Amino acid sequence: MTKTWHRPTLWVAVVMGVAAVACLVALLVDGRQLQGAPLWMKPLKFAVALALYSATLSWMLSLPHRGKRWTTLLGTTSALILFVDVGLVGLQAVRGTFSHYNQSDDPFNQVVQQAFATTIPVMFLANVALALVLSFQRFASPDVRLAVRSGLGLAVLGMAGGYLMSFQVDKQVTTTDASGRAVDLVGGHSVGVPDGGPSMPVTGWSTTGGDLRIPHFVGMHALQVVVLLAAGLAVLGLAERARTRLVGVVALGCAGLFAVVTQQALRGEPLVHPGGLTLVLLAVLAALVAAGVVWALRTGTAVPRPTRRPVPQR
Structure with a gap:
């Protein structure tokens, strides 16, 4: 077809x-x-x-x-x-x-x-x-199937993370827009600091407090990461089992990263100034993903041992 x-x-x-x-x-x-x-x-x-x-x-x-x-x-x-x-x-x-x-x-x-x-x-x-x-x-093939399923699941997580911004109903401020008109804002993306403070270039993520746009970004774009990974591994010619396991490891790693940056944002901690807990969680996550990649490559590309057939008795 x-x-x-x-x-x-x-x-x-x-x-x-x-x-x-x-x-x-x-x-x-x-x-x-x-x-x-x-x-x-x-x-x-x-x-x-x-x-x-x-x-x-x-x-x-x-x-x-x-x-x-x-x-x-x-x-x-x-x-x-x-x-x-x-x-x-x-x-x-x-x-x-x-x-x-x-x-x-x-x-x-x-x-x-x-x-x-x-x-x-x-x-x-x-x-x-x-x-x-x-x-x-x-x-499709198992690796593509897993990429689609996990990618959509991660995107749903990212969308759900976006609701955290609207749920900050206690975050209310009166400011002015670009035309000088007074505007009341209810909700926002920064945690622990007002929106519009010092931020990273291009992304605009806060450098002084937590920012709920970060987990939203990670979840939404993990979709592209796992799909492109599946495509890239197929081009490299890896065995199907290894491709599937690698996609699964990376998808779980993306889910873990989403969890880490979500807790970081909710605690009012900026991405560029991670605290001790966040550094420990990132180190554990990196070690688990690295171990998973090694496991996927070693077990997914292993050649099965030939089965010995009994020698017929004369």
């Missing part, structure tokens, strides 16, 4: 790529800022991240599997939501105001916030459903 990539998600990936270029141009010509960060940096990061996610999802849905009518519907739903949500983020940037956590009472912003409140849970549930549908059937 000829593989046909899922067109709605593939088109969204193309649109996101074009949007990323447009945001990059806007970043260069529009010097406005929000909370000390370039106004167009957030739409740019959204466009790049969701271009990668949509392209990966489009490929996944091209794999022959049962229930394709349902997975196609779920993928199309995700594509539509991604298109709408990133469009709203861009429109808010054009208006010079915040796209998330914005509680201002102007009519357009109220529409944006209501749209997010509706579409984001639907997007989350669609991905949970995709992960479940593809977890209880056989398709």
Whole structure:
């Protein structure tokens, strides 16, 4: 059967790529800022991240599997939501105001916030459903199957991690947007410090407190890591058993990393200044992953010993 990539998600990936270029141009010509960060940096990061996610999802849905009518519907739903949500983020940037956590009472912003409140849970549930549908059937080779299942599971973890930002309802601040209008924000990504403080270049992650965008990033992009790993191992010509075990080890490592950076963020600890507990957890995780890689390569590529047949008695 000829593989046909899922067109709605593939088109969204193309649109996101074009949007990323447009945001990059806007970043260069529009010097406005929000909370000390370039106004167009957030739409740019959204466009790049969701271009990668949509392209990966489009490929996944091209794999022959049962229930394709349902997975196609779920993928199309995700594509539509991604298109709408990133469009709203861009429109808010054009208006010079915040796209998330914005509680201002102007009519357009109220529409944006209501749209997010509706579409984001639907997007989350669609991905949970995709992960479940593809977890209880056989398709492709074992290593690819494991990459798809674990990748979707990690993406769901990343999406769930994003809810931690909205749950910070006690985090309330009144600030001004790029046009000087007063805006009330409820929720946020920083822990222990206000949003908009000293941050890392490009990512904008806080360097003085915890940042809940980090586990969200790790979970969402672990999807691409395990899928690309499976593809790369196939090109290298490793045995199928070794490929499958390596994918499993790396997927578990990504899940462990998600857990480590989540606890780090929740404790208000910046990524670039890890404390003793975080360093110990990272060291243990690195040792376990290294041991897992050695185990996968030694057992997955071992040549089985030939079975001795009894010599017939004369």
